[in-house]
Amino acid sequence: MKSAVETLNPTRVRLTVEVPFEELKPSLDAAYKKINQQVTVKGFRQGKIPARVIDQRFGRGAVLEEAVNDALPKFYTEAVNEGELNVLGQPEVDITELKDGELLAFTAEVDIRPALEIPDYSGIEVEVDAVEVSDEDIDKSVEQLRERFATTSPVERGAQDGDVLTLNLEAKVDGEVLEDGVAQGVTYTVGSGELLDGIDEAVTGVEAGGSATFTSELKGGSAEGKESEVTVEVTEVKSRELPALDDDFAQLASEFDTLEELRADSRKRLEQMKKYDQATQAQEKVLDELLKLVEVPMPEKLLEDEIQTRKHNLVNHQLGQMGLDLAKYLEIQGKSEEEFDAETKEQAEKGIKTQFILDELVNKEKLNVSQEELTEHLMRRAQSSGMSPDQFAQAVVEGGQVPMLVGEVARGKALAVVVEAATVKDSNGEVIDLDDEDETAETVEAADADAAAETEGSDEKPEA
Numbered sequence: 001m002k003s004a005v006e007t008l009n010p011t012r013v014r015l016t017v018e019v020p021f022e023e024l025k026p027s028l029d030a031a032y033k034k035i036n037q038q039v040t041v042k043g044f045r046q047g048k049i050p051a052r053v054i055d056q057r058f059g060r061g062a063v064l065e066e067a068v069n070d071a072l073p074k075f076y077t078e079a080v081n082e083g084e085l086n087v088l089g090q091p092e093v094d095i096t097e098l099k100d101g102e103l104l105a106f107t108a109e110v111d112i113r114p115a116l117e118i119p120d121y122s123g124i125e126v127e128v129d130a131v132e133v134s135d136e137d138i139d140k141s142v143e144q145l146r147e148r149f150a151t152t153s154p155v156e157r158g159a160q161d162g163d164v165l166t167l168n169l170e171a172k173v174d175g176e177v178l179e180d181g182v183a184q185g186v187t188y189t190v191g192s193g194e195l196l197d198g199i200d201e202a203v204t205g206v207e208a209g210g211s212a213t214f215t216s217e218l219k220g221g222s223a224e225g226k227e228s229e230v231t232v233e234v235t236e237v238k239s240r241e242l243p244a245l246d247d248d249f250a251q252l253a254s255e256f257d258t259l260e261e262l263r264a265d266s267r268k269r270l271e272q273m274k275k276y277d278q279a280t281q282a283q284e285k286v287l288d289e290l291l292k293l294v295e296v297p298m299p300e301k302l303l304e305d306e307i308q309t310r311k312h313n314l315v316n317h318q319l320g321q322m323g324l325d326l327a328k329y330l331e332i333q334g335k336s337e338e339e340f341d342a343e344t345k346e347q348a349e350k351g352i353k354t355q356f357i358l359d360e361l362v363n364k365e366k367l368n369v370s371q372e373e374l375t376e377h378l379m380r381r382a383q384s385s386g387m388s389p390d391q392f393a394q395a396v397v398e399g400g401q402v403p404m405l406v407g408e409v410a411r412g413k414a415l416a417v418v419v420e421a422a423t424v425k426d427s428n429g430e431v432i433d434l435d436d437e438d439e440t441a442e443t444v445e446a447a448d449a450d451a452a453a454e455t456e457g458s459d460e461k462p463e464a
Helices: 022-039 050-056 060-082 135-148 198-203 246-252 257-293 300-322 324-332 337-364 371-385 388-400 402-421 440-455
Strands: 002-009 014-022 087-099 103-112 125-128 151-154 164-173 178-187 211-217 227-242 423-426
Touching: 002 060, 014 022, 014 060, 014 337, 022 060, 050 060, 050 300, 060 087, 060 103, 087 300, 125 151, 125 257, 135 246, 135 257, 135 337, 164 198, 178 227, 198 211, 246 257, 257 337, 257 402, 257 423, 300 337, 324 337, 337 402, 371 402
Parallel strands: 125 423
Antiparallel strands: 002 014, 014 103, 087 103, 151 227, 164 178, 164 227, 211 227
16 A cells, blocks of 8 residues: 655645555455345355356445445555554545556545644743632621521511512413413512512512512513513511521531631631632633643634534533523623624634643653543542443443543643743732642643544544
8 A cells, every 4th residue: 555645734634545456355355245144146045145246236336335435444544654644533535546456546635633832831920819818708608608597487577678488470461361470389588689670679568468569571481571560479478587696606507616616617718719719710821821822723624623513512402401592592691693603713722722732742741641640530520520430430431532531631730730830920929839739630621621522533434
């Protein structure tokens, strides 16, 4: 077999391959055997039909087509390996010559990973938010905990802000009660703003057994967006009582004996959360600066596929689960379709660039992934997916996604190398040491996980 590589642009090549006919013999034999098992010819047992009879009855062309389709993946792979190409996705194959008994020639155009030059990144400098926990932050945290331990009790008075009500609702449009406009026994906290605009004003002052009518734009259902006359009946009014902020509350809501100890623990947890946010912010900003340093040619076919994948996942999975279509989603977001397309393209480009650059760094820095690191990463991904580790691991293995997970971990390590080399300062001008941060891979996953499957290449076989 002879092969040659023609560079069409920095991200695409054309392979020209010539195969002597004798190298097709194994595939020809396999084609005759396959056809033998699929057809019957009077006078011959199935599987024992001579090749010349198959040629006469079904045509030599059918045999050649079967043999070529069987052989193409092997010869294409040999040509890729011979050219030392790092291909992306599926090739576009064109058979240019097929002479029975003499020669098979074909071309294959395919995207390749562009060659990248990673410059010195040690000069990257970014600023992140300082870790500052105020007394107000602690007060808010303790108050949220206090809200969880609130109790309610029925009262014989008009509803007030913060009360918990039980309501019956009926919505009319143009004087007609909507089929889906009736609800019974709805629990609602006055002032939460969780139901309909105008409901808080309507129920304030109404006692159990009373009712009120107000006009509001419906937020969902068959008459979504229409003005409706809503009648609300209050069947029960309960006041919410918060526990006193004292040592007894600390013992009730935590493992601590005093309120002072509870507040100290709240400060510690808030500091840890802000340090984690700070580390994530540093990783994102360092990654953005790294992307600016490296010129990355973009494979157009890969970009098109990635954009379509992102759109498909949004429309058919995320929006589908929420009962929305793309038009309604864009209306809610206040975006035009052109703006949405531009944002999707920008995100897709960033994801692909991120993967290319970090993969190049993995090779440059000779980074390896240990079994322990892969297991830890798998556990995190399982947790975020809502599956058990065993279920997630089985799905990964069955789906052939282990290399993808290894790549995610390796890219996380590559980003960690860059972050460690960069200068990270907080908004107070203090240099931040991020050596203790373990979750470096998560930022990379957010940026490039969607692009990973596209850029890993495909196992499908090229056909004529």
